[in-house]
Amino acid sequence: MTVASPVPPVPPVPPVPSVPPVQSVSPVLSVSPVPPVQSVPSVSPAPPVRRVAVIAAPPVSLFNLAIPEMLFGKVEIDGRPGYETVVCAPDPGPVTTTGGLDLLVPHGLDAVDAADTVVLTGSGSYTDPDPRILDTLRRAAAAGKRIASICTGAFALAEAGLLDGRAATTYWAYRDLLAEMHPAVDLQDDVLFVQDGPLLTSSGYAAGIDLCLHVIRTDHGAAVANTVARLALVAPVRPGGQTQFTQTPLPPERGISFADTRAWAMGRLDEPLTLTDLARHAGTSVRTLSRRFHAETGVSPLQWLLHQRVERAKELLETTSLGMERVARESGLGTGDSLRQHLLRRTGLTPSAYRASFSRADPAGTGPRAAAS
Numbered sequence: 001m002t003v004a005s006p007v008p009p010v011p012p013v014p015p016v017p018s019v020p021p022v023q024s025v026s027p028v029l030s031v032s033p034v035p036p037v038q039s040v041p042s043v044s045p046a047p048p049v050r051r052v053a054v055i056a057a058p059p060v061s062l063f064n065l066a067i068p069e070m071l072f073g074k075v076e077i078d079g080r081p082g083y084e085t086v087v088c089a090p091d092p093g094p095v096t097t098t099g100g101l102d103l104l105v106p107h108g109l110d111a112v113d114a115a116d117t118v119v120l121t122g123s124g125s126y127t128d129p130d131p132r133i134l135d136t137l138r139r140a141a142a143a144g145k146r147i148a149s150i151c152t153g154a155f156a157l158a159e160a161g162l163l164d165g166r167a168a169t170t171y172w173a174y175r176d177l178l179a180e181m182h183p184a185v186d187l188q189d190d191v192l193f194v195q196d197g198p199l200l201t202s203s204g205y206a207a208g209i210d211l212c213l214h215v216i217r218t219d220h221g222a223a224v225a226n227t228v229a230r231l232a233l234v235a236p237v238r239p240g241g242q243t244q245f246t247q248t249p250l251p252p253e254r255g256i257s258f259a260d261t262r263a264w265a266m267g268r269l270d271e272p273l274t275l276t277d278l279a280r281h282a283g284t285s286v287r288t289l290s291r292r293f294h295a296e297t298g299v300s301p302l303q304w305l306l307h308q309r310v311e312r313a314k315e316l317l318e319t320t321s322l323g324m325e326r327v328a329r330e331s332g333l334g335t336g337d338s339l340r341q342h343l344l345r346r347t348g349l350t351p352s353a354y355r356a357s358f359s360r361a362d363p364a365g366t367g368p369r370a371a372a373s
Helices: 062-072 109-114 131-142 151-159 172-181 207-220 222-231 259-266 275-282 286-297 301-319 324-331 336-347 351-358
Strands: 050-055 083-088 093-096 102-105 117-120 146-149 193-196 199-202
Touching: 050 062, 050 109, 062 083, 062 207, 083 109, 109 131, 117 131, 117 151, 131 146, 131 151, 146 151, 146 207, 151 172, 151 199, 193 207, 199 207, 207 222, 222 301, 259 275, 259 301, 275 286, 275 301, 286 301, 301 324, 301 336, 301 351, 324 336, 324 351, 336 351
Parallel strands: 050 083, 050 117, 117 146, 146 199
Antiparallel strands: 093 102, 193 199
16 A cells, blocks of 8 residues: 655745835925016117317417307207217317416317317417327328317318318408418308318307307207207307308398397298388388398398298208198298298208208107107
């Protein structure tokens, strides 16, 4: 009998470790929503300050020297100075004047290097200019700077060779001498000032005011220049002989007995004023008005009125977007055809061409421009 072998015992199965339940995982970072980007309003850059260097050639005319600082110093654009004016001399320190006084000038001629515009004033030594001034003027011209002279300052410009073949003027009492010394200069008679390219020359004394106002008008427009004229208590901007745009200007006024009547008429240029109207306001006869008005202004009352109306039209073309017919009405020229005729005669440009060349109005219509009509 066969006996079966005993079955070996089965080893116990090790216990399976229990798996912990899956826990929900919280985000590590809490991300806030991105705020919308705020638009930053655009800020127009401030206009650059133009630099003017005034050369005081000893013995310097105090009146000539005061003109640029007085006028350029009154220009403000958006609340900021429009010009920085620096007076300089060949030898910094005391500079003699034509009146025998000494004026302290702290800057040398190197101040011209940083200037955009150079103004040379009248001097008692106009026939014998300082060679250092001549060299400075030549360098300034080579650098393309705008150069202007007041009164006898034109002699130094001519001596430097800058006026050869160019139109220029000077104080009438010295015109023949300048012509004799510098025959290559194209001297202009009976004008307040002349611009030929980047060079400007004025006749004597107060004509320097007209020249500086012309520079301000060129840089910033008629409205700014006329504001400066009012602040300085001088006549509004008058054309002075710029060859491509102006005729012979009004002569300097020689009297004030009709000043109130002229101011009254300036406020009524858009009205059909007659000689009778002017005489009635002045309290005189038409004949007396015509005679004395001409003695004071150098032109007849009606010629004076026409000149002021054309100047008003130019200012409106520069500073507004008014239609041509309305410009003609508000300036007292009547119709668009009349405006075109007189502006062509005065400037050589049509009204639309003048506006395209000289407009200082805001093209977006948010500035000083008025709505066209």
